[in-house]
Amino acid sequence: VASIQIVRFADQDQFEFSHHTGEAIPGPGQVLVRVEAGSVNPIDPIVATGALAHAAPATASLPAVTGGDFVGTVVRLGPDVEGLRVGDRVFGQAGVLVGGSGSFSTFALAPAGFTAPLPEDISDEQAASLPLAGTSALQALEALNVAHGDSLLVVGGGGAVGSLAVQLAASRGATVVATASPEDAEYVRSLGASDVLDHHEATWEERVKDFDALLDASNVHQPRWRALLSTLKRGGRAIFLSSKPDAAEAQAAGVSAQSQLTEPTRERLTAVATEAAAGRLAVRVGEVFDIEDGVEALTARVRGKVVVTL
Ligand SMILES: NC(=O)c1ccc[n+]([C@@H]2O[C@H](COP(=O)([O-])OP(=O)(O)OC[C@H]3O[C@@H](n4cnc5c(N)ncnc54)[C@H](OP(=O)(O)O)[C@@H]3O)[C@@H](O)[C@H]2O)c1
DSSP states (O other), rough: EEEEEEEEESGGGGGEEEEOOOOOOTTTTTTEEEEEEEEEOOOHHTTTTTTTTTTOOGSSSSSSOOOEEEEEEEEEEEETTOSOOOEEEEEOOGGGGGTTTSSSSEEEEEGGGGGGOOOOTSSSHHHHHHHHHHHHHHHHHHTTTTOOHHHHHEEETTSSSHHHHHHHHHHHTOOOEEEOOGHHHHHHHHHHHHHEEEEEEETGGGGOOOOOEEEEEEOOSSHHHHHHHEEEEEEEEEEESSOOOOHHHHTTTTTTEEOOOOOHHHHHHHHHHHHEEETSHHHHHOEEEEEGHHHHHHHHSEEEEEEEEE
């Protein structure tokens, strides 16, 4: 079994590649997956700092295999698993944070509820990149109730979640404006955004207003949610992936604002796979690493998803 492990809570240099023997046995509600590929999410290096160890005890014990997103084949079923069979090609989330054993490993235990069968025509690279980002985008649009004719502002439209949200909202008939770095502007327009603003401009928020809905899919953890709420019309709705807005303050200002904890459920994964298979959803893959170079993958700075193959 080849895997990338977190050996000490510190900085990203503490990831280690290792080979070991032995195969885990799936517990109730789990499946054992032969992983073909995984992808890096921003949460993976954060887990490795130990910052979540108090809030999420599952992330507190070391060594731990890193990674959550995976695509692979079910090789063994634990008790109480329904809807999956040995031999199924599947994708989903197997991070320790959600009750799995970590996806950057030849074999991973995954919660069956966060694992879904996958149509053959979706590539390993796409399938490995879609689970958390795709279900995050979908869950946010569900919460925002984005429908045909609505206007949606996506902050961070060039990122994994943001770019998928732009595609999903545009294909529902919403009018989508997004923010992105200038080098991503054309890419984000090609996904269906009618306008793209440069979020490096200090006061870009002042140039737009009266949106029905807002999704902050940026990786900025600062209290700028107030400025973003000013882009909504009265009664507008906002979801924040990386900040915690004050819901009461938002309500007093005539809008609603919530943070989101994504649940990458089988139902959402299946909906994401359906959209991808129909050609309505694709994620940008930036670079693909072999597991032997997985430590480098976790610290790579590229535009698009970083995929690790096993
Ligand atoms: N709460 C949850 O359950 C949950 C689930 C999934 C993801 N997340 C979080 O959601 C965030 C996005 O995830 P991801 O996978 O899409 O990450 P990503 O691919 O790295 O995308 C982040 C995007 O944010 C943009 N950005 C950076 N600074 C910005 C700024 N000042 N204003 C606006 N946009 C800015 C980046 O654009 P440039 O680099 O071009 O500036 C990039 O396109 C991460 O923080 C992640 O941890 C949370």
